[in-house]
Amino acid sequence: MSVEMVQWLDDSESLGVRERRFDLHRGERRxxxxxxxxxxxxxxxxxxxxxxxASGNKHQDYVLSTARRLVRHYGFAAAAIDGPVHGxxxxxxxxxxxxxxxxxxxxxxxxxxxxxxMVADYVATLDALQSLDSIGAGGVGWWGLSMGTILGLxxxxxxxxxxxxxLGLMGVAGPTRARIEADAHKIACPVLFLVQWDDELFxxxxxxxxxxxxxxxxxxxxxxxxxxxxxxxxxxxxxxxxLAKCLGPGPWT
Amino acid sequence: MSVEMVQWLDDSESLGVRERRFDLHRGERRxxxxxxxxxxxxxxxxxxxxxxxASGNKHQDYVLSTARRLVRHYGFAAAAIDGPVHGxxxxxxxxxxxxxxxxxxxxxxxxxxxxxxMVADYVATLDALQSLDSIGAGGVGWWGLSMGTILGLxxxxxxxxxxxxxLGLMGVAGPTRARIEADAHKIACPVLFLVQWDDELFxxxxxxxxxxxxxxxxxxxxxxxxxxxxxxxxxxxxxxxxLAKCLGPGPWT
Numbered sequence: 001m002s003v004e005m006v007q008w009l010d011d012s013e014s015l016g017v018r019e020r021r022f023d024l025h026r027g028e029r030r031x032x033x034x035x036x037x038x039x040x041x042x043x044x045x046x047x048x049x050x051x052x053x054a055s056g057n058k059h060q061d062y063v064l065s066t067a068r069r070l071v072r073h074y075g076f077a078a079a080a081i082d083g084p085v086h087g088x089x090x091x092x093x094x095x096x097x098x099x100x101x102x103x104x105x106x107x108x109x110x111x112x113x114x115x116x117x118m119v120a121d122y123v124a125t126l127d128a129l130q131s132l133d134s135i136g137a138g139g140v141g142w143w144g145l146s147m148g149t150i151l152g153l154x155x156x157x158x159x160x161x162x163x164x165x166x167l168g169l170m171g172v173a174g175p176t177r178a179r180i181e182a183d184a185h186k187i188a189c190p191v192l193f194l195v196q197w198d199d200e201l202f203x204x205x206x207x208x209x210x211x212x213x214x215x216x217x218x219x220x221x222x223x224x225x226x227x228x229x230x231x232x233x234x235x236x237x238x239x240x241x242x243l244a245k246c247l248g249p250g251p252w253t
Numbered sequence: 254m255s256v257e258m259v260q261w262l263d264d265s266e267s268l269g270v271r272e273r274r275f276d277l278h279r280g281e282r283r284x285x286x287x288x289x290x291x292x293x294x295x296x297x298x299x300x301x302x303x304x305x306x307a308s309g310n311k312h313q314d315y316v317l318s319t320a321r322r323l324v325r326h327y328g329f330a331a332a333a334i335d336g337p338v339h340g341x342x343x344x345x346x347x348x349x350x351x352x353x354x355x356x357x358x359x360x361x362x363x364x365x366x367x368x369x370x371m372v373a374d375y376v377a378t379l380d381a382l383q384s385l386d387s388i389g390a391g392g393v394g395w396w397g398l399s400m401g402t403i404l405g406l407x408x409x410x411x412x413x414x415x416x417x418x419x420l421g422l423m424g425v426a427g428p429t430r431a432r433i434e435a436d437a438h439k440i441a442c443p444v445l446f447l448v449q450w451d452d453e454l455f456x457x458x459x460x461x462x463x464x465x466x467x468x469x470x471x472x473x474x475x476x477x478x479x480x481x482x483x484x485x486x487x488x489x490x491x492x493x494x495x496l497a498k499c500l501g502p503g504p505w506t
Contacts, residue, residue, distance in 0.1 A: 197465075197474070211476075212450075220487065221450070223464075223474040234473065 006128045013039055017071045024081075024121075024128055031121045032088035033081040034058050036067045037134050038252075044136035045252035047077040047129060048243055049122060051144025051152040053169075054104045055097040057087030066143060066236060074244050075252035077135045081125055083147055084114055104147065109175045115154050122155040130161075137161075139247040143239055145169040145194060146201070146228070150176065157183035164246030166239045168194030169228060171206025172213060184213035191216045192242040194235050195223040202228070259381045266292055270324045277334075277374075277381055284374045285341035286334040287311050289320045290387050291505070297389035298505035300330040300382060301496055302375060304397025304405040306422075307357045308350035310340030319396060319489060327497050328505035330388045334378055336400055337367055357400065362428045368407050375408040383414075390414075392500040396492055398422040398447060399454070399481065403429065410436035417499030419492045421447030422481060424459025425466060437466035444469045445495040447488050448476040455481070 009021040016039045024031040038045075048070050050063050057063075058080035067078035082089045085103045093103060107114055129135050142165040144152035149170040156165045165187070172181045193211045195204065211221050224232050262274040269292045277284040291298075301323050303316050310316075311333035320331035335342045338356045346356060360367055382388050395418040397405035402423040409418045418440070425434045446464045450457065464474050477485050 217478070219478060220485075221474075221476040223476075225470070225472060232473075 005124075015068075015072070017068050024125055026121060026124045029117070029121070030089075031081050031125060032058065033079060033125055035129060036071050036078045038071050038075050038077075041075075041077070041134040041252075043134070043252070044138045045075055045077055045134070045250070046139040046141060046243075046247035047079065047126070047135050048141040048143055048247070049126065049152075049155075050078060050080045051142070051148030052080060052083060052086070053145060054083070054147040055086075055101040056147075058082045059087070062231075062236070066239065069236075069240055070243065073240065074247075075250045076141075076243075076247065077129070077138075079125060079129055081121060083151060084111075084118060108150070115151065115176055115179060118151045119155045119158050122152075123159060126159065126161060138252075139163045141243045141247050142166065143243065145231070150174065150180070153180055153187070154183045156189065157186040162189055164190045164192075164243055166192045166194065166242060167214075168192075168207070169196060169199065169202065169231070170210060171202040171204075172209040173202050173206040180210065181213050184210055185215045187215050189216060190218040190242075190246050191220075192239060193219060193221045194231065194239075195221060196228055196230060197223050197225045199228045258377075268321075268325070270321050277378055279374060279377045282370070282374070283342075284334050284378060285311065286332060286378055288382060289324050289331045291324050291328050291330075294328075294330070294387040294505075296387070296505070297391045298328055298330055298387070298503070299392040299394060299496075299500035300332065300379070300388050301394040301396055301500070302379065302405075302408075303331060303333045304395070304401030305333060305336060305339070306398060307336070307400040308339075308354040309336075309400075311335045312340070315484075315489070319492065322489075322493055323496065326493065327500075328503045329394075329496075329500065330382070332378060332382055334374060336404060337364075337371060361403070368404065368429055368432060371404045372408045372411050375405075376412060379412065379414060391505075392416045394496045394500050395419065396496065398484070403427065403433070406433055406440070407436045409442065410439040415442055417443050417445075417496055419445045419447065419495060420467075421445075421460070422449060422452065422455065422484070423463060424455040424457075425462040426455050426459040433463065434466050437463055438468045440468050442469060443471040443495075443499050444473075445492060446472060446474045447484065447492075448474060449481055449483060450476050450478045452481045 005025045007023045011020050018037050020035045022033050052063050070076040070078045140161045142156050146169040149167045156162045195207045258278045260276045264273050271290050273288045275286050305316050323329040323331045393414045395409050399422040402420045409415045448460045
């Protein structure tokens with residue numbers, strides 16, 4: 001994958017954070033993404049790729065705020081791409097969040113290539129972004145919960161450049177449970193695994209099973225009361241601190 | 254309880270931390286303790302009371318290092334007292350750690366007053382130390398795992414001055430399990446609950462049951478791989494950060 005296949009769509013800046021939307025073309029496949037870097041960034045720095053949850057998109061509130069904090073607090077780069085049938089990949093059908101959620105559940109159940117295609121999208125995105133002078137071959141982190149773990153855990157397992165991963169709000173569950181469990185065993189990098197104690201979508205025991213399955217020796221599980229969608233602010237702070245500790249707090253200029 | 258019942262035994266200083274051993278006399282009962290404060294401390298500050306684990310004592314490595322870090326990093330005061338049949342309360346019998354452990358297990362099973370007496374010791378210690386000008390009526394924190402939760406959780410439940418507690422390495426288990434569970438329901442302050450994923454002394458499920466039983470709305474569970482005694486350094490860092498956030502990071506002078 002070469003940088004020539006990236007088409008930059010816009011370029012803006014807010015409070016020291018530069019934001020650029022792009023389309024990455026991988027064969028016939030268009031991968032819509034967004035990149036955040038510090039204003040005036042030059043030289044190698046860690047890159048964190050963020051995977052959004054089902055019914056969200058690459059630019060939803062918590063993806064944007066987490067990305068911006070990683071850029072502003074640590075000088076990291078951050079990037080996100082839309083998931084399958086989400087965001088700018090959504091060409092038809094209702095955009096209502098429940099409809100998107102249901103659509104994803106259907107694709108998850110029926111499309112055996114979905115995971116592999118998303119892993120390939122992430123690898124291509126990483127290749128393209130690391131070819132930029134302002135990113136280079138720095139450490140790579142992953143942050144993705146729920147659907148961001150369904151799709152991100154296989155990416156982390158497949159990609160040796162990933163040196164730290166925040167995963168969770170998911171268990172050994174769902175149509176791809178065997179794949180998820182097998183991939184979990186392959187993961188060796190440090191992991192922060194987040195659990196919501198009263199998760200109504202993925203049972204606590206299934207989440208514990210997934211934490212158990214992670215091959216990483218350096219892993220920790222943080223749980224807080226509340227439902228699937230009620231992740232506390234503290235979990236974001238811990239995510240940020242964990243990634244910074246693993247990837248190096250900088251300063252990156 | 255008045256300060257006149259405290260007998261100060263010594264007074265030393267190392268790297269900015271003043272350390273004073275004391276005996277608190279509560280009726281016929283002698284409570285051996287140690288207090289750490291910043292050098293030259295004057296005025297109100299938070300106080301964290303630390304409970305050691307079975308076979309340890311008030312001055313063992315992790316109690317001392319945690320206390321010193323709270324003093325040096327945040328300007329807090331910290332204190333610890335020996336548990337029943339531990340440290341300077343140990344008048345007879347072998348001092349070998351396994352023998353002390355077994356002795357505690359026997360007392361835990363047979364002495365129905367043990368918990369109440371230790372709670373009274375902690376309340377008296379808190380009264381005495383808060384009467385000092387260099388501590389005063391600041392926020393109070395608890396840190397105690399394993400035996401430090403067996404004895405400390407009832408103290409936290411009984412003492413409204415405690416505003417934050419680090420508990421864990423324990424479950425709804427053992428001779429006082431009913432008391433522990435009932436007291437857990439009464440706790441309302443923020444709690445950080447630590448679990449070792451492969452704890453061979455207290456089953457993971459029993460630990461989860463205790464976390465569930467905590468009445469606090471603001472609680473979080475942090476788990477790491479490893480056995481009962483293999484608490485990672487990160488757990489101490491998180492304890493410190495949690496207590497500082499809840500009690501106020503200062504500066505306390």
